Amino acid sequence: DAKTTQPTSMDCAEGRAANLPCNHSTISGNEYVYWYRQIHSQGPQYIIHGLKNNETNEMASLIITEDRKSSTLILPHATLRDTAVYYCIVRVLNSGGSNYKLTFGKGTLLTVNP
Amino acid sequence: GAVVSQHPSWVICKSGTSVKIECRSLDFQATTMFWYRQFPKQSLMLMATSNEGSKATYEQGVEKDKFLINHASLTLSTLTVTSAHPEDSSFYICSARWWERGTNEQFFGPGTRLTVL
Numbered sequence: 001d002a003k004t005t006q007p008t009s010m011d012c013a014e015g016r017a018a019n020l021p022c023n024h025s026t027i028s029g030n031e032y033v034y035w036y037r038q039i040h041s042q043g044p045q046y047i048i049h050g051l052k053n054n055e056t057n058e059m060a061s062l063i064i065t066e067d068r069k070s071s072t073l074i075l076p077h078a079t080l081r082d083t084a085v086y087y088c089i090v091r092v093l094n095s096g097g098s099n100y101k102l103t104f105g106k107g108t109l110l111t112v113n114p
Numbered sequence: 115g116a117v118v119s120q121h122p123s124w125v126i127c128k129s130g131t132s133v134k135i136e137c138r139s140l141d142f143q144a145t146t147m148f149w150y151r152q153f154p155k156q157s158l159m160l161m162a163t164s165n166e167g168s169k170a171t172y173e174q175g176v177e178k179d180k181f182l183i184n185h186a187s188l189t190l191s192t193l194t195v196t197s198a199h200p201e202d203s204s205f206y207i208c209s210a211r212w213w214e215r216g217t218n219e220q221f222f223g224p225g226t227r228l229t230v231l
Binding site for chain 2: 036038041042043044045046049087101102103104105106107
């Protein structure tokens, strides 16, 4: 299973773009990169996922390098409510193939400051 | 978006008692549900994977006789912490996989805070 490496914490000013990096140098060709976030004392919230192309939705953009060994989650205009732990996860498949499980690392604590 | 609910949101119980936590997918069918546990200032740890109508698959180190999981329908999974002890105090989170959507997204419940006295 590919592992991910993220900075422990980051700060961002309100209204500015937050760029959260993630390294996944051992990712396999059929593994996706997922991003979730967890606001304090809540369940994780899905943000975005991608395979090799850049992706954008109403919450964020995901930039994946051409070699797929790293990615960056971009929150274009961070707000105070974006303060959370952000998890970069590479999807794994168990031996059955029909199920999968998300394994969470320590994530990055993003603090958006006023 | 898909909604997953958990009940109760928090529970306090005495040591030695059993506690049941419910996880429901409100607007989709979840053939697979997952149970996680999170201790303070730590990440989520997967406890078990449950498929509707079959036995749950537990992660290494998780006692299946202590954490009973039942996934009797496509919208409901329950986790029962039997003979709870203070070290079982934690934040328990379930998630459900929306298979039919085809994107393999996993939706999480709001969590249940268990405190064992």
